[in-house]
Amino acid sequence: MIRVGLVVNPVAGLGGRVGLQGSDGEAVQQRARELGARPRAGTRARAALSELAARGADVELLAAPGVLGARWAAGAGWPHRVVPVAPSSETGSAECADSAVLRPGSPRLGVVPPARRAPGSGVGTRAPDAGHVHDAGRPGAPRTTAADTVAAVRALRDAGVRLLLFAGGDGTARDVYDALGGDTELTVLGIPTGVKMHSAVFSVNPRAAGEVAAVYGREEGGVPTRRAEVMDRDEAALRQGRVTARLYGWLPVPFVPARLQQRKTGGTVLSPDAVGGIAREVREAAQRLPGAGSRGPLLVLGPGTTTQALAAALGAEVGPTGVSALVPGGGTAEVVARNAGGDALLDLVRAGRPALVALSPVGGQGFLLGRGNQQLGPEVIRAAGGAARVLVVCTESKLAALGGRPLLVDSGDDALDAELTGYRPVITGRGALTMYRVTI
Amino acid sequence: MSDARRQGAAEPTREDARVAPKPALRRFHQARWDEKLIFELSTPGQRGIEVPAPEPEVAAAVGDVAAALPDALRRGTPPALPELGQQQVLRHYLRLSQENLGADLNVDVGQGTCTMKYSPKVNDSFVRDPRVAEAHPLQDASTVQGLLEIMYRLEGLLREVSGMDRVSLQPAAGSSAIWTNVAMIRAYFAARGEAEQRDTVITSSFSHPSNAACAKTAGYRVITLPPDADGYPDIEALRAAAGPRTAALLITNPEDTGIYNPRIEEFVRLVHEAGGLCAYDQANANGILGITRAREAGFDLCHFNLHKTFSTPHACGGPAAGACGVTEELAPYLPRPTVEFDGERYRLEHDRPDSVGSVRPFYGVVPNLVRAYAWIMSLGAEGLREAAEVAVLNNNYLLSRIREIPGVSVPYAQSRPRVEQVRYSWERLHADTGVHSEEIGLRAADFGTHYWTSHHPYTVPEPMTLEPTESYSRADLDEYAAILAEVAREAYEDPDVVRTAPHRSTVHRAREDTLESAATWAVTWRAYRRKVLGEDGA
Numbered sequence: 001m002i003r004v005g006l007v008v009n010p011v012a013g014l015g016g017r018v019g020l021q022g023s024d025g026e027a028v029q030q031r032a033r034e035l036g037a038r039p040r041a042g043t044r045a046r047a048a049l050s051e052l053a054a055r056g057a058d059v060e061l062l063a064a065p066g067v068l069g070a071r072w073a074a075g076a077g078w079p080h081r082v083v084p085v086a087p088s089s090e091t092g093s094a095e096c097a098d099s100a101v102l103r104p105g106s107p108r109l110g111v112v113p114p115a116r117r118a119p120g121s122g123v124g125t126r127a128p129d130a131g132h133v134h135d136a137g138r139p140g141a142p143r144t145t146a147a148d149t150v151a152a153v154r155a156l157r158d159a160g161v162r163l164l165l166f167a168g169g170d171g172t173a174r175d176v177y178d179a180l181g182g183d184t185e186l187t188v189l190g191i192p193t194g195v196k197m198h199s200a201v202f203s204v205n206p207r208a209a210g211e212v213a214a215v216y217g218r219e220e221g222g223v224p225t226r227r228a229e230v231m232d233r234d235e236a237a238l239r240q241g242r243v244t245a246r247l248y249g250w251l252p253v254p255f256v257p258a259r260l261q262q263r264k265t266g267g268t269v270l271s272p273d274a275v276g277g278i279a280r281e282v283r284e285a286a287q288r289l290p291g292a293g294s295r296g297p298l299l300v301l302g303p304g305t306t307t308q309a310l311a312a313a314l315g316a317e318v319g320p321t322g323v324s325a326l327v328p329g330g331g332t333a334e335v336v337a338r339n340a341g342g343d344a345l346l347d348l349v350r351a352g353r354p355a356l357v358a359l360s361p362v363g364g365q366g367f368l369l370g371r372g373n374q375q376l377g378p379e380v381i382r383a384a385g386g387a388a389r390v391l392v393v394c395t396e397s398k399l400a401a402l403g404g405r406p407l408l409v410d411s412g413d414d415a416l417d418a419e420l421t422g423y424r425p426v427i428t429g430r431g432a433l434t435m436y437r438v439t440i
Numbered sequence: 441m442s443d444a445r446r447q448g449a450a451e452p453t454r455e456d457a458r459v460a461p462k463p464a465l466r467r468f469h470q471a472r473w474d475e476k477l478i479f480e481l482s483t484p485g486q487r488g489i490e491v492p493a494p495e496p497e498v499a500a501a502v503g504d505v506a507a508a509l510p511d512a513l514r515r516g517t518p519p520a521l522p523e524l525g526q527q528q529v530l531r532h533y534l535r536l537s538q539e540n541l542g543a544d545l546n547v548d549v550g551q552g553t554c555t556m557k558y559s560p561k562v563n564d565s566f567v568r569d570p571r572v573a574e575a576h577p578l579q580d581a582s583t584v585q586g587l588l589e590i591m592y593r594l595e596g597l598l599r600e601v602s603g604m605d606r607v608s609l610q611p612a613a614g615s616s617a618i619w620t621n622v623a624m625i626r627a628y629f630a631a632r633g634e635a636e637q638r639d640t641v642i643t644s645s646f647s648h649p650s651n652a653a654c655a656k657t658a659g660y661r662v663i664t665l666p667p668d669a670d671g672y673p674d675i676e677a678l679r680a681a682a683g684p685r686t687a688a689l690l691i692t693n694p695e696d697t698g699i700y701n702p703r704i705e706e707f708v709r710l711v712h713e714a715g716g717l718c719a720y721d722q723a724n725a726n727g728i729l730g731i732t733r734a735r736e737a738g739f740d741l742c743h744f745n746l747h748k749t750f751s752t753p754h755a756c757g758g759p760a761a762g763a764c765g766v767t768e769e770l771a772p773y774l775p776r777p778t779v780e781f782d783g784e785r786y787r788l789e790h791d792r793p794d795s796v797g798s799v800r801p802f803y804g805v806v807p808n809l810v811r812a813y814a815w816i817m818s819l820g821a822e823g824l825r826e827a828a829e830v831a832v833l834n835n836n837y838l839l840s841r842i843r844e845i846p847g848v849s850v851p852y853a854q855s856r857p858r859v860e861q862v863r864y865s866w867e868r869l870h871a872d873t874g875v876h877s878e879e880i881g882l883r884a885a886d887f888g889t890h891y892w893t894s895h896h897p898y899t900v901p902e903p904m905t906l907e908p909t910e911s912y913s914r915a916d917l918d919e920y921a922a923i924l925a926e927v928a929r930e931a932y933e934d935p936d937v938v939r940t941a942p943h944r945s946t947v948h949r950a951r952e953d954t955l956e957s958a959a960t961w962a963v964t965w966r967a968y969r970r971k972v973l974g975e976d977g978a
């Protein structure tokens with residue numbers, strides 16, 4: 001039996017139903033409520049738990065207190081244990097009252113009654129970083145903030161959960177990321193309830209999250225994980241009229257190929273065979289560059305798990321975040337830059353080695369440039385030799401998961417975008433290309 | 441009490457109590473023997489037949505027989521074969537045969553893209569005729585004139601069906617025929633000194649993956665054309681892909697979606713303009729026999745699957761039979777031998793200097809050639825066309841029945857009918873219920889049938905591919921649709937039943953992910969010992 005943790009951001013998705021761009025920040029939530037928004041995060045979390053129960057998973061469920069988890073677990077007819085969470089300074093989290101409900105045991109036996117009351121104390125104030133203030137969406141319901149999510153995630157981690165289910169959107173995913181850090185070994189999975197869903201840590205729908213959790217519970221140890229992107233819209237850029245998503249980092253999510261790879265957003269199958277083939281293609285392309293024989297080519301890799309695996313196949317270890325640069329050789333590659341910024345990249349590319357830039361679509365949106373990799377600005381691409389020096393790498397299943405949507409570029413330079421758009425060969429494996437549409 | 445109980449059938453299982461299938465549905469229960477692998481049944485020393493030792497005089501007269509074998513032909517160690525008595529072997533395979541859903545046992549319309557039409561048993565009687573069954577491939581041509589005549593005439597019939605100038609019957613199956621076509625394409629460009637320049641083959645996402653696989657095996661770089669919004673291969677992607685490096689376009693039409701690409705001539709023209717050849721994978725020809733031909737669409741090469749379109753048995757991946765058709769220009773590269781006729785005698789022509797060689801020992805899978813010939817002759821030209829028309833009618837009838845089922849959709853080209861098969865999607869049902877297409881297929885097995893999803897990757901989400909052919913009656917198709925409707929109803933009302941299926945068939949669940957990597961799949965006993973049991977040196 002493994003321990004699964006549940007944390008719910010009760011106001012995630014509040015804005016979406018009433019046409020707002022998100023639900024982060026108290027002002028937006030207030031406006032959403034005025035427009036008649038009803039929260040749905042809890043009911044979606046419940047759907048995931050029902051699925052978990054239906055699949056007969058042998059798991060012990062630990063929930064954050066009250067609207068942060070336990071209330072929805074109770075509604076799913078699923079026994080759970082409530083893990084106390086230290087009240088955040090802003091809210092006082094009076095919801096801990098629910099933690100009296102404690103019913104471990106077989107999932108099929110006990111049913112925890114729904115919370116009897118909606119505690120009314122602890123009305124929150126605005127989080128200092130304009131973080132998201134959560135509430136259950138009902139008059140008199142408590143408000144919770146990002147700090148509560150962070151505290152709940154840490155409490156569940158400390159209670160020994162092996163898989164953390166969190167219900168929310170991109171903002172919540174960021175909170176989870178903040179709570180755990182990018183190096184965490186704790187496997188997480190998002191139950192999608194938010195408005196903004198750029199991150200790849202979510203299942204396609206709530207039931208799918210329950211299904212994956214069930215498989216994870218059944219075959220713990222046998223289920224590999226992969227690192228999936230945590231992304232969020234760049235609100236500052238948005239206010240200037242640009243839609244831009246920032247890449248915050250990666251979190252480990254369960255990878256259940258036979259059941260998940262066909263999903264639209266779950267599909268990042270990195271079969272070693274495919275990535276090894278892609279790596280050979282990229283290395284050969286780099287070595288064919290004019291001048292590569294004498295100087296050794298420079299390979300600039302955009303962020304992503306595909307490019308990370310590609311680097312590994314070339315014999316170099318780089319993280320999935322940030323832009324790195326390698327000089328590929330026979331069986332190894334020399335890493336000349338990790339997490340390089342725009343200026344450093346420009347210097348590297350101008351230093352005289354013939355350069356290639358390998359990019360992989362980031363997140364579920366299909367962005368090649370301009371989301372999560374702004375360091376690779378138009379000057380860097382131009383210094384490398386322009387669109388002709390850009391290679392797109394992606395596995396077949398990840399491409400199929402785009403559901404026919406084109407790949408996107410938004411480099412910030414219209415002329416370069418124009419060069420990059422049209423039909424481009426995407427390297428999907430050894431000797432395998434797909435001619436795919438790239439648009440702005 | 442359920443009908444099943446009254447009739448003394450198997451005990452109702454857990455799900456029967458909760459969801460009573462409509463009475464019209466068959467109460468099926470498959471045998472489940474829990475049979476081990478034959479290697480695990482082995483007992484050292486057991487034999488099927490104990491051959492008596494020769495009499496001493498005989499032994500003395502013959503001497504050491506094994507010594508007569510050259511050293512190079514002798515094994516160092518005996519073969520690692522299971523050791524069993526005859527009865528155990530018979531029982532083992534009979535049990536396995538009961539744990540199967542063979543083509544003649546179920547309404548086999550679910551094996552989409554495979555054209556599971558009926559193989560008329562009368563055609564087997566020709567194959568059992570001693571003149572076929574006992575012919576030896578090394579017999580002199582003068583002693584097999586009848587067989588050669590059948591092959592010669594079959595070539596003529598397939599030339600007529602395809603419009604091509606010559607046809608080889610040697611390939612062992614569809615993929616073998618695609619390979620043969622790729623080999624001919626390679627030889628053609630080698631002869632023109634363009635082999636190095638033309639290193640790329642173009643195919644499409646919904647063409648059968650054997651096309652990409654054969655091209656890669658032959659050393660080609662492969663460019664895939666994704667579907668456009670209507671599901672046709674994206675012609676703009678083709679424009680971007682075709683060029684001086686293009687050796688060929690390998691494409692299916694209709695593709696595995698059952699959608700006929702009306703711009704196929706334009707595709708061919710674009711590739712020809714780039715200097716490439718076009719090969720038509722006609723394994724999906726069942727809906728267009730006698731209606732369109734590869735030649736008129738401008739193709740240089742094509743292939744048929746005789747075990748799909750021309751009724752010969754599939755034989756679980758072989759030996760089936762494929763046929764490659766080519767234009768005069770490519771005829772020199774056909775496999776050897778060819779069957780020739782001088783007006784009096786049939787002979788095998790081996791002297792073909794430009795040939796790609798043999799793709800299969802001797803003349804191919806002759807019994808299947810005999811069956812295909814018999815099938816075509818029994819129908820005649822009009823009969824072939826009628827078979828195609830009925831296949832299309834059946835498919836569109838089934839389509840109309842399946843459309844009535846909640847949760848199913850038919851992606852792409854909305855207003856157009858489908859040819860001989862349809863790739864459906866259960867995406868909506870999945871979103872509503874959490875039940876996957878694979879799970880619906882497994883539950884269908886509880887009613888004595890099944891279906892196939894699609895090739896990977898799943899470009900159509902939660903796919904299901906059905907191909908009813910001309911063989912099935914309206915009642916068969918109604919039964920099949922009723923089974924799917926019932927499973928869909930269960931998915932909405934009691935999804936557990938579907939998710940935990942199958943309940944009444946042999947195999948519970950296979951771990952599909954173990955089949956996704958060469959590191960874990962084990963298709964032989966030796967591989968099983970090494971990869972699954974972890975025995976070193978196995």
Ligand SMILES: Cc1ncc(COP(=O)(O)O)c(C=O)c1O
Pocket residue numbers: 553554613614615616647648650692721722723724745757760
């Ligand atoms: C369109 C198409 N091409 C090729 C093949 C491969 O044929 P085979 O399975 O005989 O190798 C198939 C098999 O179903 C097919 O449907």
